Amino acid sequence: MSNYAGVIHHATSILCSNKGSLDLQQLHRKILQRVEITEDDFWYIVKKCSRFVVVRNRERTDEWGTDCVVVAKTSLRLCRNYTKDGCRDCQELHLCKYFVYGNCRYGKGRKQCKFSHDVFSEHNYRLLRDCTLHELHEDELFLLLLQNDPSLLPEVTPRSST
Numbered sequence: 001m002s003n004y005a006g007v008i009h010h011a012t013s014i015l016c017s018n019k020g021s022l023d024l025q026q027l028h029r030k031i032l033q034r035v036e037i038t039e040d041d042f043w044y045i046v047k048k049c050s051r052f053v054v055v056r057n058r059e060r061t062d063e064w065g066t067d068c069v070v071v072a073k074t075s076l077r078l079c080r081n082y083t084k085d086g087c088r089d090c091q092e093l094h095l096c097k098y099f100v101y102g103n104c105r106y107g108k109g110r111k112q113c114k115f116s117h118d119v120f121s122e123h124n125y126r127l128l129r130d131c132t133l134h135e136l137h138e139d140e141l142f143l144l145l146l147q148n149d150p151s152l153l154p155e156v157t158p159r160s161s162t
């Protein structure tokens with residue numbers, strides 16, 4: 001097998017455009033449209049790579065193999081000290097969290113947001129590259145961040161979701 005990194009990137013991208021998770025078999029089928037990889041090899045990558053978590057979907061155990069759902073994961077977080085001055089040599093993203101939610105009031109119009117909306121700033125890009133997330137689209141990356149950072153979640157939950 002030639003290109004682990006390519007498969008990982010491609011799978012991450014597919015997962016993120018499917019709300020962060022997908023059936024193992026479905027994911028493999030989509031991968032095959034671009035990369036030649038056997039189911040065994042793919043399964044191996046999914047299990048080994050910290051980018052993915054496999055969960056059992058208990059509601060669907062009828063068909064063989066469809067009960068495994070792959071979820072995209074990252075340890076990358078938004079910096080929480082970023083709002084304060086003097087955060088340096090930090091290993092977390094310096095971004096406006098409302099921008100990541102998609103509801104920052106600033107940045108589009110007259111008033112500049114005081115936090116960064118620059119996903120690929122020097123600081124952020126280095127971290128993204130270390131996690132090999134730098135090739136993701138902005139919205140894919142944001143979904144990944146929101147899905148993985150528990151500290152981000154409570155505020156995005158709509159008040160009347162039921």
Ligand SMILES: [Zn+2]
Nearest residue numbers: 079082087090
């Ligand atoms: Zn920081």
Ligand SMILES: [Zn+2]
Nearest residue numbers: 096099104113
């Ligand atoms: Zn902002």
